[in-house]
Amino acid sequence: MQRSILALVVLLAVLLVLPFALDRYMLSVMILILYFAFVGQAWNVMMGFCGQLSLGHALYVGLGAYTSAALYQHFELIPWVGMIAAVLVCVAAASIIGWLAFRFGIGGTYFALLTIAFAEFTRIGFEHFDWVGGTAGFFLRVTQQSRMDVLNLRGDPIMFYYLALALAVAGFLLSAWLLRGRLGFYFRAIRDNEEAARAAGVNVFRYKMYAVQISGGMTALAGVFFAFYYNNLFPEQIFHISRSIEIILAPIIGGIGTLFGPVLGAAVLTLASEGINAALEALGHEIPGVKQILYGVALGLSIMFMPHGIWPGIARRLGFTRARDDSDA
Amino acid sequence: MPIDAVVNIVISGLFTGLVYGLMALGLSVIYGVVRIVNFAHGELMAVGMYAAVFAFVMAGIDPLWMLVPLAVAFFGIGYGLQRALVNPFIGRPEHSQFILLLAVALVLVNLLLVFFGPDARGVLVSYSLDSYQIGPLLIDKVRLICAAVALITCAILFAIFRYLSFGKAIRACADNLLGAQVVGLNVKHLYALTFGLGTACVGIAGCLMSLLVDVTPGLGPAYTLLAFVIVIIGGLGSMVGALAGGVLIGVSESVAGLLFTPSAKGMVSFALMILVLVFRPQGLFKAR
Numbered sequence: 366m367q368r369s370i371l372a373l374v375v376l377l378a379v380l381l382v383l384p385f386a387l388d389r390y391m392l393s394v395m396i397l398i399l400y401f402a403f404v405g406q407a408w409n410v411m412m413g414f415c416g417q418l419s420l421g422h423a424l425y426v427g428l429g430a431y432t433s434a435a436l437y438q439h440f441e442l443i444p445w446v447g448m449i450a451a452v453l454v455c456v457a458a459a460s461i462i463g464w465l466a467f468r469f470g471i472g473g474t475y476f477a478l479l480t481i482a483f484a485e486f487t488r489i490g491f492e493h494f495d496w497v498g499g500t501a502g503f504f505l506r507v508t509q510q511s512r513m514d515v516l517n518l519r520g521d522p523i524m525f526y527y528l529a530l531a532l533a534v535a536g537f538l539l540s541a542w543l544l545r546g547r548l549g550f551y552f553r554a555i556r557d558n559e560e561a562a563r564a565a566g567v568n569v570f571r572y573k574m575y576a577v578q579i580s581g582g583m584t585a586l587a588g589v590f591f592a593f594y595y596n597n598l599f600p601e602q603i604f605h606i607s608r609s610i611e612i613i614l615a616p617i618i619g620g621i622g623t624l625f626g627p628v629l630g631a632a633v634l635t636l637a638s639e640g641i642n643a644a645l646e647a648l649g650h651e652i653p654g655v656k657q658i659l660y661g662v663a664l665g666l667s668i669m670f671m672p673h674g675i676w677p678g679i680a681r682r683l684g685f686t687r688a689r690d691d692s693d694a
Numbered sequence: 695m696p697i698d699a700v701v702n703i704v705i706s707g708l709f710t711g712l713v714y715g716l717m718a719l720g721l722s723v724i725y726g727v728v729r730i731v732n733f734a735h736g737e738l739m740a741v742g743m744y745a746a747v748f749a750f751v752m753a754g755i756d757p758l759w760m761l762v763p764l765a766v767a768f769f770g771i772g773y774g775l776q777r778a779l780v781n782p783f784i785g786r787p788e789h790s791q792f793i794l795l796l797a798v799a800l801v802l803v804n805l806l807l808v809f810f811g812p813d814a815r816g817v818l819v820s821y822s823l824d825s826y827q828i829g830p831l832l833i834d835k836v837r838l839i840c841a842a843v844a845l846i847t848c849a850i851l852f853a854i855f856r857y858l859s860f861g862k863a864i865r866a867c868a869d870n871l872l873g874a875q876v877v878g879l880n881v882k883h884l885y886a887l888t889f890g891l892g893t894a895c896v897g898i899a900g901c902l903m904s905l906l907v908d909v910t911p912g913l914g915p916a917y918t919l920l921a922f923v924i925v926i927i928g929g930l931g932s933m934v935g936a937l938a939g940g941v942l943i944g945v946s947e948s949v950a951g952l953l954f955t956p957s958a959k960g961m962v963s964f965a966l967m968i969l970v971l972v973f974r975p976q977g978l979f980k981a982r
Contacts, residue, residue, distance in 0.1 A: 486964040655808060657807075661800030665797030
């Protein structure tokens with residue numbers, strides 16, 4: 366345990382000074398990695414800790430993004446306040462989905478399909494929601510990048526780097542705190558055997574609701590970040606099922622239910638994707654689709670041969686965990 | 695709005711819905727027996743559509759002649775897919791299975807993109823624009839043929855499961871896996887046969903659909919979602935339900951396109967799916 370904390374401190378120190386050593390392109394890659402690490406962490410709370418498979422997390426990214434962006438654009442509300450509204454909206458959405466699912470006993474595959482249905486329903490809804498641009502998209506006021514305006518989140522990519530880093534660190538610490546605490550034990554009890562947890566006196570409905578609400582609220586923050594970093598929102602892109610899938614890849618490849626899995630998975634996948642891009646560019650094979658084929662093959666192979674992700678094996682080798690409690694790393 | 699126009703639209707939705715139903719039937723059969731949700735289902739459908747379009751463009755073959763060859767080829771694809779890739783994943787957690795089939799879907803869709811490009815491609819046969827006039831009703835010939843073929847295919851599938859010994863064996867696996875193993879059924883082989891049958895349905899549905907709409911690689915994921923909606927409404931694993939769900943969605947899509955804007959028709963489908971999942975998760979047409 367001591368060694369892993371030391372490693373974390375070193376990693377954080379490196380990440381804090383890293384932007385000064387990176388060019389603009391690498392900085393954008395790092396921002397992506399941190400973003401996916403955070404949003405993967407958020408998804409992991411629900412699936413990795415509590416065993417509720419959501420395939421519709423793009424819903425919370427989109428709702429969070431649109432809420433904060435609309436408040437900023439229409440009411441001049443600064444994103445730091447909009448953020449709170451975004452979290453509230455997403456917790457409400459998560460509560461509705463969770464209540465419907467858990468009250469009526471929907472689990473497993475059916476729950477996953479329910480989350481897809483809600484995300485798709487909302488996507489089509491926003492395509493016809495003219496107040497936020499509909500299919501034509503919703504654009505935030507862009508100002509000179511040289512002017513750093515932290516209050517309105519307008520400015521240089523370096524600011525967004527530190528924002529993403531703060532999110533990733535906060536997400537990590539929240540997950541670590543959840544895992545060590547009472548809540549984490551209830552979550553894992555439900556994940557491993559719902560009936561046994563119920564028999565042992567765990568209020569299964571309440572704790573599943575907490576998992577969904579925490580996960581949805583965290584993902585809302587990722588949505589706010591997305592909106593102010595990219596400055597444009599299209600329902601077709603932000604709510605699309607391919608976005609939901611993107612979110613869950615990092616924790617699955619990295620190691621589902623672990624703390625480091627989402628971080629490691631985000632780094633591996635983003636770097637692999639950028640690496641494939643660069644390699645194809647160098648070879649002159651810029652046919653659309655080739656990259657996704659390689660990506661798909663890599664994904665299939667990794668799930669085939671490393672069903673528990675990359676992290677558990679590494680953790681054991683580094684001596685961070687004993688072999689038997691992988692999932693608590 | 696004149697009543698006969700409405701009836702025409704409902705009938706055309708009904709015929710398209712039967713083809714949807716055939717597609718969803720494949721998904722439902724696979725889930726009902728193998729207990730795996732085929733996330734690459736719509737992508738396989740798109741492959742079938744492209745195969746039919748390709749044969750038409752290159753050799754001028756009417757897609758209707760491609761039905762049997764495609765069914766055979768897709769049966770082989772499904773059998774191989776189950777044997778080689780899916781079988782080791784039976785018993786693994788759902789998210790693992792999901793990622794595996796997602797990877798298959800990703801590869802399929804992008805192979806189509808690489809080979810055929812992003813443009814929409816279609817088939818225009820000599821009878822594409824023919825229609826029958828029955829009183830005030832106007833029925834597209836192509837749509838009628840597609841609906842008939844879809845129904846015949848379903849009937850064949852029902853007959854296989856009811857009368858053929860391997861069909862009965864597959865049903866035994868679905869009803870009681872342990873019992874099936876005890877009496878010596880080769881479950882791996884039967885699972886692969888099931889996957890093959892389900893995929894053959896998709897091949898035929900894709901071939902038919904190529905007559906009705908233009909195909910783009912992006913249709914793959916869209917059809918996967920559509921197939922989910924249909925099987926949930928009909929009842930996951932239920933054969934009759936898949937067909938009825940397909941018809942329901944086909945009709946509701948065309949009516950929703952008439953009442954609201956056509957682009958909002960998907961919302962009605964997903965709302966129906968949510969309602970069914972919450973209040974009747976076993977599906978509208980299936981006893982619990």
